[in-house]
Amino acid sequence: MGGSVTDQGQARDWRAAVLLVAGLTVARLVALFATPLELYPDEAQYWLWSRTLDFGYYSKPPMIAWTIWATTALGGDAEAWVRLGAPLFQAGAALVVFAIARRLYDGRIALAATALYTLAPAIQLSAAVIATDAPLLFFLGLTILAYVALLRATQRRLLLAAAVGAALGLAFLSKYAAVYGLIGIALHLVLSPETRRAWSPTRAGVAILAFAAVMAPNVAWNAAHGFATVQHTAANAAWGGRQLFNVPELGEFLLTQFGVFGPIPFAVLIVGVVLAVRRRRLAPADLLLLCFTLPPLLIVTAQAFVSRANANWSGAAYLPGAIVVAAWLVRWRARGWLIAALALQAAVAALFLAFTISPAFAERMGAANSFKRAKGWAQTTELALARAEAEAAGPAGLSAIAVNSRFLYYAMRYYGRDWFEDPSAPPLRAWLLADTPQNQAETSAPLTVSQGRRVLAVALEGNWRAEMEGDFRRAYGAEIAGVRLDAKRRRRIEMFVGEGFAPRPRDPLTGRPRSP
Numbered sequence: 455m456g457g458s459v460t461d462q463g464q465a466r467d468w469r470a471a472v473l474l475v476a477g478l479t480v481a482r483l484v485a486l487f488a489t490p491l492e493l494y495p496d497e498a499q500y501w502l503w504s505r506t507l508d509f510g511y512y513s514k515p516p517m518i519a520w521t522i523w524a525t526t527a528l529g530g531d532a533e534a535w536v537r538l539g540a541p542l543f544q545a546g547a548a549l550v551v552f553a554i555a556r557r558l559y560d561g562r563i564a565l566a567a568t569a570l571y572t573l574a575p576a577i578q579l580s581a582a583v584i585a586t587d588a589p590l591l592f593f594l595g596l597t598i599l600a601y602v603a604l605l606r607a608t609q610r611r612l613l614l615a616a617a618v619g620a621a622l623g624l625a626f627l628s629k630y631a632a633v634y635g636l637i638g639i640a641l642h643l644v645l646s647p648e649t650r651r652a653w654s655p656t657r658a659g660v661a662i663l664a665f666a667a668v669m670a671p672n673v674a675w676n677a678a679h680g681f682a683t684v685q686h687t688a689a690n691a692a693w694g695g696r697q698l699f700n701v702p703e704l705g706e707f708l709l710t711q712f713g714v715f716g717p718i719p720f721a722v723l724i725v726g727v728v729l730a731v732r733r734r735r736l737a738p739a740d741l742l743l744l745c746f747t748l749p750p751l752l753i754v755t756a757q758a759f760v761s762r763a764n765a766n767w768s769g770a771a772y773l774p775g776a777i778v779v780a781a782w783l784v785r786w787r788a789r790g791w792l793i794a795a796l797a798l799q800a801a802v803a804a805l806f807l808a809f810t811i812s813p814a815f816a817e818r819m820g821a822a823n824s825f826k827r828a829k830g831w832a833q834t835t836e837l838a839l840a841r842a843e844a845e846a847a848g849p850a851g852l853s854a855i856a857v858n859s860r861f862l863y864y865a866m867r868y869y870g871r872d873w874f875e876d877p878s879a880p881p882l883r884a885w886l887l888a889d890t891p892q893n894q895a896e897t898s899a900p901l902t903v904s905q906g907r908r909v910l911a912v913a914l915e916g917n918w919r920a921e922m923e924g925d926f927r928r929a930y931g932a933e934i935a936g937v938r939l940d941a942k943r944r945r946r947i948e949m950f951v952g953e954g955f956a957p958r959p960r961d962p963l964t965g966r967p968r969s970p
Contacts, residue, residue, distance in 0.1 A: 470500045492831045497584050503516075504520070512682050515628060571841050580769075590769070598746060635770065641745040641749065684761070685968075723779050746770075814894075845951060853882075855881070861914065884899050889960035928953040
């Protein structure tokens with residue numbers, strides 16, 4: 455009878471989790487297809503990658519491009535279809551959270567963990583924009599699930615070992631921050647003798663082979679392209695060219711973690727770790743999850759102190775962290791704090807969805823600045839292309855359109871996609887401020903002398919316009935145009951026609967064009 459009651463309770467918790475995740479996913483999909491917000495330029499860049507499938511790209515592994523290719527093949531290139539993979543990956547990640555927590559604890563904790571995870575502020579954003587974090591968290595969750603299953607399995611351990619390696623490989627193909635999953639496994643093996651006994655040399659070998667098989671095409675792509683993605687990832691750390699040991703950056707990063715993980719869950723995580731250190735005792739399940747949660751938080755915190763760190767760089771900690779926080783709150787019988795955390799995060803989630811559907815409401819609430827980078831790109835593109843069309847129709851024509859910002863380049867490639875698909879249209883090119891390319895737009899589509907006969911130059915916000923003009927033998931026809939983003943903000947582009955592109959030498963110290 456007792457076993458039957460337990461099974462019924464587990465089934466009830468599972469149904470509740472599925473209903474929660476399904477309901478929130480439906481709400482996210484409604485917002486996704488209803489929002490007037492445009493693609494952020496990074497999203498437009500990923501869309502452009504998806505037009506040519508490959509095993510790697512300049513700044514990211516290939517999963518993001520593969521995902522966009524699949525969703526746009528179903529519904530077309532509209533913004534909602536470009537972003538569709540994000541809420542679907544996060545729905546899958548939330549269900550994986552339940553599966554991990556139920557294996558490690560019970561259904562009640564699993565339901566609480568699912569709710570904490572899927573309502574976390576960072577997950578709201580991750581489910582609304584197409585970026586690398588959503589697939590990373592999904593496949594990292596599958597890695598942890600397979601790892602936990604192997605430790606408790608009595609049969610099919612070789613298959614589970616292969617699943618660990620394959621899932622970790624897919625996480626790496628999503629974002630190289632999956633290295634935190636590898637660190638978590640290694641750390642847990644060091645700290646847990648019982649875990650080491652579960653991993654025979656044969657099982658370890660199978661996991662490594664599965665991981666290598668999944669990663670091999672991406673490694674080959676990187677090798678053929680000078681390890682471009684790896685170099686870009688390392689450059690993001692920015693250990694050179696900035697003030698090292700930056701206390702304000704450290705403080706800002708730690709404060710943002712209360713915002714991205716949720717103020718109560720992050721505070722509980724800190725308190726729980728402090729108590730564990732003082733007591734020098736951890737439940738086995740807690741130890742396992744902390745091995746995956748603490749490394750990204752500690753390493754990125756150190757990175758913030760040494761140089762800088764974005765709030766989402768510790769994102770690999772969110773999924774296992776939500777589970778251990780839920781376990782502690784239930785174990786401590788802190789029902790009030792759990793309810794408060796869920797209520798606060800549900801309110802934030804509802805507000806975020808309302809802002810997404812109605813940016814005007816966000817503007818009235820004083821949150822317009824948070825959405826400015828997802829506004830006005832279509833109109834900005836229209837302004838530039840209207841001028842380009844007029845210039846191209848003249849007797850001299852146009853040999854190219856040159857922009858000085860990767861944001862503007864990718865926004866125009868997406869919102870001007872029909873225009874640029876015309877073989878007779880002048881190509882879109884990137885003007886280089888420095889003597890070498892600094893991003894993929896400049897690497898793949900630099901403005902060259904052969905294309906510089908007569909160019910429409912477009913400077914976003916007027917930045918570097920004088921330097922752009924100096925790279926042409928003749929510059930004329932200056933025009934300033936603007937797009938309203940909200941009541942307080944406008945986006946400005948400055949355009950001119952340049953003839954005879956002849957880039958001046960760049961200063962070896964500053965990288966900028968030398969003065970005439």
